[in-house]
Amino acid sequence: MSRAIALPWCYETVLSPLAPFHFDSTVHKPDYYPSSDNAYEPGRYWQTMRLGGRVMGITLANEGTVDQPRVRLSVYAAEEIPCAALQAVEREIEFRTDMQVDLSAFYSRYADDPLLGPLLVRWRGMRVSTYVSLYEYLVVATVLQNATVRRTVQMSENLFRRYGSRVVFDGRELSAFWDPEAIAATSEEELRALKVGYRAKHLKRQAEPFVRGEIDEPELRALPDAELRKVLTSLYGIGPASAMYLMFGQFKRYDVFDHLPPWEQKIYSQLLFDRDLVPAPAILEEIRSRWGEWRGLAAHYIWEDLFWRHRQEPIPWLAALIRL
DNA sequence: CATCAGGGCCCTG
DNA sequence: CAGGGCCCTGAT
DSSP states (O other), X not given: OOSOEEOOEEEEEEEOOOSSOOHHHHHOOTTSOOOTTEEEETTEEEEEXXXXXXXXXXXXXXXXXXXXXXXXXXEEESSOOOHHHHHHHHHHHHHHTTTTOOOHHHHHHTTTOTTHHHHHHHTTTOOOOOOSOHHHHHXXXXXXXTOOHHHHHHHHHHHHHHHOEEEEETTEEEEEOOOHHHHHTSOHHHHHTTTOTTHHHHHHHHHHHHHTTOOOHHHHTTSOHHHHHHHHHHXXXXXXXXXXXXXXXXXOOTTOOOOOOHHHHHHHIIIXXXXXXXXXXXHHHHHHHHXXXXXXXXXXXXXXXXHHHHHHSOOHHHHHHSOO
């Protein structure tokens, strides 16, 4: 990777999310591992984006309130971006942050729920959001697998350094993703040198269908749950855990919560049962019976609330469960 | 020094 | 369908 590229050209517009819209809890998820391709301060968010073969810098700034939302979108690039490509960026940002989705049915249905009710007030307008493309999320899922946070960060940053780029915009320098071609063209040995271990094979094989043009993310968004899951788990290195994160975060399937990784099991045991370890099937059944078709979204509100509180004032039992 | 598990998944039997 | 193996790292 060479030195940072400046992105001086800038286009600005104002987005109007469907109210209510909670800016901070949508653009920033405190449970995600830190990554040099994005940055957050209250009311302001930076990320890089690779779309249509172009590397861009994106900023989102909160210029409204939960009930009268207004988000200023700035798109930075090395040179002028055609109008159609800018529109594609706007649509992509709106989809990834779930900006125009109406959650009022969810809010009214669980307003009196003992556990969820107060969280729906505190986080009213929080959306399910992802900041990466499907291909990029496969990389994220891969470095998450069988690794602690520290190691995930190390692998992710090693990959950015070797295959990504650095860009400067709006006074920030951030990493940007690579195109799948870059990984498909590399060797497993080169990848292994980045300390990704057996994941080298996964990263290479995952890039292949994207290079061949076999995966069309917008098209997948229209598929029914079962078919979408089939496509996702057919991707090499994507099993039940990664598929669930994708179904929910990337494809906004609010009802998906059918698999519980061990560390989440410990955390939900505390939250729902006030016990150290409840069997995973019992937890999943409890979540299903309480929140039915909204269970994925309900779990997200509970989860994010926990991590925001933890960020504000450390929660000892949670700190003990987060392995660095 | 050795051993082990960690925010899974693939492959085999 | 269960279980071994896989990379690397820090904890014990």
